[in-house]
Amino acid sequence: MGGFPEGAPCWADATLPDLAAGKRFYGALMGWTFDDDAEERSGHYTNAFSGGKRVAALVPKRDGRMPTAWGVYFATPDARALAVRIRAAGGQLVRDPVQLPPYGTMAVAADPGGAVFGLWQGAGHTGFEKSGEPGAFCWTEVYTRDAAQADRFYEAVFGFEGRDLEETDGDFRTWSPAGSEPGPDTAFGGRSLIGDTFPAEMPDHFLVYFAVGDCDATAAACVELGGRVTAEPFDIPYGRMAVLADDQGASFAVLQME
Structure with a gap:
């Protein structure tokens, strides 16, 4: 594995x-x-x-x-x-x-x-050889309209240790590996609630994040290369992020980590 x-x-x-x-x-x-x-x-x-x-x-x-x-x-x-x-x-x-x-x-x-x-x-391909650094994967989260259903499913299937972020009133929950103490030091992903600010037609989906050295510069470069910025750069407790789409429409997020 x-x-x-x-x-x-x-x-x-x-x-x-x-x-x-x-x-x-x-x-x-x-x-x-x-x-x-x-x-x-x-x-x-x-x-x-x-x-x-x-x-x-x-x-x-x-x-x-x-x-x-x-x-x-x-x-x-x-x-x-x-x-x-x-x-x-x-x-x-x-x-x-x-x-x-x-x-x-x-x-x-x-x-x-x-x-x-x-x-x-x-087996021969084990997965990421680099993560959590600029240019590599750093986070993922599932966006859902039914938080309770998603929490039950992923915590039953994978044994994820969940932790609700108090400042989000339950709208966001982080996941840590089974058997670990849930918290920012162990979390590798999470669950986010699809709220009223999202388009009504948006389905449940995963969002993949990549670490970058400069979130704002990456967002600007995405547009120059023919992509789109779907969520302008903004600050979160862990750094600064933006949601982008490439020039063919595939969405992903970038995170400039503190």
């Missing part, structure tokens, strides 16, 4: 209509470099690197019905056993566990509210 505790975010990838355009965009915005043998080795599944370390991947869309989106994967030592727990807790399997030798075993699931996430049982 690559040293990731079960339920920890261990990988992220973006499914895009135009892989070459995605490489240009994220190469310029995040400073990423990419596999140069992806076509021969893995059918165009292209790993992204920051400082020579694996941090994410870009995936070409093979079906127009697939969303253009960033997705997060949670680590597990046994994807099939976890799939059973997901179904028992009211979730569903979008894609049953499948082995991808020599890299590992993957599955795609959805929680009771419809938010989609991946499972990864690592």
Whole structure:
């Protein structure tokens, strides 16, 4: 499993209509470099690197019905056993566990509210080689319209230790690994309530965050590269963040951490 505790975010990838355009965009915005043998080795599944370390991947869309989106994967030592727990807790399997030798075993699931996430049982590909630093993944959270339902599901399936942030009146809950003391030192993700400020048509979904050195400069660069700023840079207790969309419409967040 690559040293990731079960339920920890261990990988992220973006499914895009135009892989070459995605490489240009994220190469310029995040400073990423990419596999140069992806076509021969893995059918165009292209790993992204920051400082020579694996941090994410870009995936070409093979079906127009697939969303253009960033997705997060949670680590597990046994994807099939976890799939059973997901179904028992009211979730569903979008894609049953499948082995991808020599890299590992993957599955795609959805929680009771419809938010989609991946499972990864690592072997040759264990997941992030770098995280929590500029240019790499640093956080994820599920946005939901039913906070109680989401809390029950993820805490039952993964054993997450949840902690409501007092200043949010229960609208935001952080997650820490099973068996740990919940708090800012152990939290790796969370649950956020979709409130009235969000569009009524917005479905439950995960948002993937990447750390950056300068949030405002990154947001400005995103626009220059053809992307959009969907939430202007603002301060939070952990730093300064913004929500962006790339030039093909995939949403993600950036966080300048204190």
